[in-house]
Amino acid sequence: RKPKNFPPGPKWLPVIGSALTVAKKRKQTGYLYKATAELSKEYGPVIGLKVGKDLVVVVYGQQAIREFLSSEDLAGRPTGIFFEMRTWGERRGVLLTDTDTEYWQEQRRFFLRQLREFGFGRKNMSVMIEEETGIMVEAINKMINEKQSVIINMQSAFNIHILNTLWMMLAGVRYNPEDKNMKSLQNILGKLFATVDMVGAPFSQFPVLRFIAPEISGYKLYVETHLQVWEFLNEELKRHKETVDVNNPRDFMDVYLKILNSPERKTSFCEKQLLAICMDMFMAGSETTSKSLGFCFLNLILYPDVQKKAQEEIDNVVGRSRLPSLDDRPRMPYMECVVLEALRMFSGRTFTVPHRALKDTYLNGYFIPKDTMVIANLHGTLMGPDSGVEDPEIFKPERYLKDGRITLTDTYVPFGIGKRRCLGESLARANVFLFTSALLQNFNFSVPSGCPPTRECIDGVTPGPLPFKALVTPRD
Numbered sequence: 435r436k437p438k439n440f441p442p443g444p445k446w447l448p449v450i451g452s453a454l455t456v457a458k459k460r461k462q463t464g465y466l467y468k469a470t471a472e473l474s475k476e477y478g479p480v481i482g483l484k485v486g487k488d489l490v491v492v493v494y495g496q497q498a499i500r501e502f503l504s505s506e507d508l509a510g511r512p513t514g515i516f517f518e519m520r521t522w523g524e525r526r527g528v529l530l531t532d533t534d535t536e537y538w539q540e541q542r543r544f545f546l547r548q549l550r551e552f553g554f555g556r557k558n559m560s561v562m563i564e565e566e567t568g569i570m571v572e573a574i575n576k577m578i579n580e581k582q583s584v585i586i587n588m589q590s591a592f593n594i595h596i597l598n599t600l601w602m603m604l605a606g607v608r609y610n611p612e613d614k615n616m617k618s619l620q621n622i623l624g625k626l627f628a629t630v631d632m633v634g635a636p637f638s639q640f641p642v643l644r645f646i647a648p649e650i651s652g653y654k655l656y657v658e659t660h661l662q663v664w665e666f667l668n669e670e671l672k673r674h675k676e677t678v679d680v681n682n683p684r685d686f687m688d689v690y691l692k693i694l695n696s697p698e699r700k701t702s703f704c705e706k707q708l709l710a711i712c713m714d715m716f717m718a719g720s721e722t723t724s725k726s727l728g729f730c731f732l733n734l735i736l737y738p739d740v741q742k743k744a745q746e747e748i749d750n751v752v753g754r755s756r757l758p759s760l761d762d763r764p765r766m767p768y769m770e771c772v773v774l775e776a777l778r779m780f781s782g783r784t785f786t787v788p789h790r791a792l793k794d795t796y797l798n799g800y801f802i803p804k805d806t807m808v809i810a811n812l813h814g815t816l817m818g819p820d821s822g823v824e825d826p827e828i829f830k831p832e833r834y835l836k837d838g839r840i841t842l843t844d845t846y847v848p849f850g851i852g853k854r855r856c857l858g859e860s861l862a863r864a865n866v867f868l869f870t871s872a873l874l875q876n877f878n879f880s881v882p883s884g885c886p887p888t889r890e891c892i893d894g895v896t897p898g899p900l901p902f903k904a905l906v907t908p909r910d
């Protein structure tokens with residue numbers, strides 16, 4: 435039965451709850467984020483659903499999103515499918531860490547401190563990304579070679595380089611794009627993303643399917659691909675344990691191994707936890723950044739004036755004799771705004787991670803029982819009718835500039851806020867800024883004749899642009 439004063443939403447049918455209504459709306463509108471927007475028109479900023487046996491609340495209104503993300507009562511880690519996944523793995527001796535809320539907060543703090551203080555290991559974050567941008571520029575130059583230009587698939591152009599920046603920080607390894615390990619990792623992650631659709635995957639809507647139809651429901655593939663990533667990480671951990679010098683940590687794995695060997699080690703620290711963090715970083719950090727860059731370049735070819743203005747700024751501040759660095763950032767407000775707009779285009783179509791109510795509580799005046807899963811659709815605050823953003827579908831970096839200074843409002847939360855906010859924000863911003871400015875410094879990007887890009891996206895919990903090509907020409 436529906437709890438008293440639970441947020442309003444579509445009718446709950448026996449067994450399937452409201453899953454069918456969401457699926458129908460999704461089919462009609464083509465997108466999960468648009469389905470939420472439609473439901474919100476009918477039911478208001480906070481929508482109550484029942485998916486299979488679980489209570490799920492989706493938050494869409496701008497103010498309600500802020501209230502949700504600021505609430506400590508709603509900052510728990512989900513149990514349900516994710517928890518079961520880990521328990522399932524534990525039984526086979528591979529997965530599980532107790533990443534429930536309290537442990538997670540301890541691990542979060544540790545990760546953030548390491549990121550802030552060292553950028554991990556010997557090379558700091560900026561230098562490492564700058565090197566990777568140089569490698570990408572070089573690779574494009576090679577493709578162009580003697581020709582005048584080259585046509586590139588832009589939506590996937592960044593995947594390998596972004597994976598490299600993540601993997602360099604975590605394990606100090608960078609792969610050649612042609613490397614077979616890198617290709618296999620990319621392949622596995624791609625499959626994993628195709629199967630993860632927290633609100634949409636059939637097995638998360640109907641838990642029983644996991645047991646009676648593991649193949650068709652996608653559960654088997656989900657678990658198998660998860661395990662493949664796990665094994666990939668475990669191999670690297672083995673190598674690290676053999677070669678670590680705790681007084682000279684090379685990367686995050688070494689820093690973590692140092693803690694494991696120290697007497698002050700807290701109970702939440704263990705090897706499995708380390709692997710779980712690396713897994714979370716891959717899951718949360720690779721597709722998100724690559725897709726934001728995809729949206730960025732899609733819009734740069736659709737808005738050549740924006741591209742030209744950014745290039746003028748790069749030429750003035752950096753020139754052509756060296757690559758842009760993070761130290762240039764304060765003197766490049768227009769490029770910063772290009773990044774802000776790219777992040778809005780990505781996060782404005784995406785959802786937060788699922789949160790869990792740690793106790794009975796209230797949101798926007800509605801009752802949220804303990805253990806309800808709560809998730810926000812950031813479209814509401816970045817692009818929706820009460821977001822305060824004018825012409826939200828238009829890529830307009832100037833919107834953040836007031837008298838030459840960057841001014842952001844409370845509604846601009848592409849990384850979330852509060853206790854569960856994104857852990858990789860500084861890395862993601864640095865990646866988008868450095869890759870975009872290095873490429874614009876060296877090349878012009880335009881629509882190839884006969885291949886106009888579409889603005890339509892691939893639907894999912896983190897949508898990305900549909901495949902599109904750019905004509906890339908060296909700048910004089």
Ligand code: HEM
Nearest residue numbers: 718719722723726786787848849850854855856857858862
């Ligand atoms: C442009 C790129 C990115 C965007 C737009 C983005 C955005 C977000 C958002 C909206 C959340 C959910 C916040 C919430 O539910 O309250 C999140 C969570 C998270 N992000 Fe990011 N993210 C990006 C890149 C990264 C990177 C590069 C990393 C890792 C290095 C990362 C690690 C995480 C983690 C671990 C969480 C979960 C935090 C938790 O469960 O407490 N993200 N991110």
